[in-house]
Amino acid sequence: MKHIFTQKHILITTILILTLTNIIHAQEANKGFELPEGATARLGNGSINKMQYTQDGTRLALTTSMGIWLYDTINFTPIYLLKKHENDAIFLAFSPDGSILASAEHPGVIHIWDTNTGKHKHEVNNEGGTNRIIFSRDGEKLGVFGVNGSVRLWNTNTWEEIEVFPDLVHLHLDGIRSLDFSSNSFMLAFGNNVGIISTVEIFSGEETQTYLQHAGMVTSLKFSPDDDLLASAGVDNTIRVWDTNSAELKLLIEKQPGANNLTFSPDSSLLASGYSTGDIILWDVQTGEQRQVMKGHFGRVKDIAFSSDMRTLASASMDGTVRIWNVFTGKELHAFEDHYGHFTCFDVSSDDKTFVIPIYEPVGCLWDITSGKLENIIGMNAYYYAQDIAFNPTGDIIAFVSIENYISLLNRETGKHLKRLVGHDHPVASVVFSPDGKMLASGSRDMTVRLWDAIALEEKHVLKGHKKEVNSVAFSPDGTTVASGSKDKTVRLWDANTGAEKLVLDEHESGVSSVAFSPDGTTIASVADTPEIYLWDAATGEPKKVIDGDESGVLSVVFHPNGNVIATGGQSGVVELFDANSGESVGKFPGHWKKVTDLRFTTDGNKLVSRCDEGVLYVWDVAGI
Known part of the structure; x- marks a missing residue:
């Protein structure tokens, strides 16, 4: 009987071990970025907001519109995609030992993650919203600067609120355009729209220094790791480095238009600046000399981070890439791709081979529909946030509309602008070609549908009847009827030849x-x-x-x-x-x-x-x- 009991226990133990092993393997397999069942491709990994290295420099975290990506910077592979935020995660911070990651969204929800397992640990709701988050040097506190100008400190063991420092600044009333929050001393720096910089000690709430020399808006601020220096950039095309104890100007670098995203190296000997051109420049903080100019991005630089050993620098750009650079040689080591902006709409060519997708910056991406690979990038002039985009039936012309009052037409191959169709009084929400490609229909917030001659590139008819903005337009397969859907709760059918209203579906x-x-x-x-x-x-x-x-x-x-x-x-x-x-x-x-x-x-x-x-x-x- 004793022998049977032992065998039974061995069998049960073996089953439990196998079950636990399968669970662990299943958890390890679920990294968060696998394609969902039924999907053959994913285009884009979400537009980049912020990024940060772990203290040991082996991992890099990005907050994106898709979630928080955690990358291995040794093997250049993704580790986890962390998804919990209902709104875009904007800010992030690693604990000093790199085991904990905090990610935050503007409304004040902060999620706490175990970076070794990718598991969600805790949720913090910061009253007053979130504008920056940092861990203290000892990792015992999380500091949160809120959109209401307050700072709250949280215990990182219990995740209970420790202390609140209210009304340190009024961001909008004081014209604040840039800020930084120091993890070394929880000091705040603010730059306003007339060039004044001030630092505030949160525990007393008192302003410690004022810096007055920028001629115009301050666009970027950054404390050195030891808080002894403060770097600033402004619309006066200068970069300045200040002594935070005396407010003395230590370094002035002139003729730097578009400089932004200032970042000190861990030893404070170098200062990195990013530019709208996509370039990154490394400056010697003592002499102001250029150490490196890193070229490779073709879109505006959004964020910069140094590894703790100073061997590498990461840069995120609106071109959809995060690039890893050798600090000493300036050479690119790797590029994490497919973070091509926050795609707002798309269309598929009639031959089923190509997507066209606009992103926030003035470019459009052409992708291969089978492989999901980027084919080409075309300029789309100065637009922001495209509302709709459409191929013509032959696939050689692209029409798109943004928050402007016109429709833009461009050549697919060259990206050359062919024409702006002007007529709407308010932004256009929807655009579509007729099946034969001879007409174009557009719906607008001005409550009208307009029909355009796509050959002569001129307006044919203005269709009036909707009582509120038009959200969607579509041609019938024979091209004789246009359907429009509106915020006025109706669908209206129109004669495409005469512009006459045919039916109202309500x-x-x-x-x-x-x-x-x-x-x-x-x-x-x-x-x-x-x-x-x-x-x-x-x-x-x-x-x-x-x-x-x-x-x-x-x-x-x-x-x-x-x-x-x-x-x-x-x-x-x-x-x-x-x-x-x-x-x-x-x-x-x-x-x-x-x-x-x-x-x-x-x-x-x-x-x-x-x-x-x-x-x-x-x-x-x-x-x-």
């Missing part, structure tokens, strides 16, 4: 966000950030069916080329497929972390592309539907 209880025609032109689908998906008879305007979709609200809708399936994207981040005849759900693709606003099928119907507010695109395999 069953929605909220503003219409997306409209789409079926491939045969007999049905119109529309959604309005509610669970309901309306299918309308395009000839009579009568509702044919109402499908219950995402309970959190459906924002985007598109028909499959076979006409039997519709795809929707909603607030929950789930892409869902429905049978257009029965209304039944025939497939779900969870994977996006934020709301899905744009969808496109390839013309062969084998792939579905979705975009969400993370600024990331997924390509889904839908060949089996």
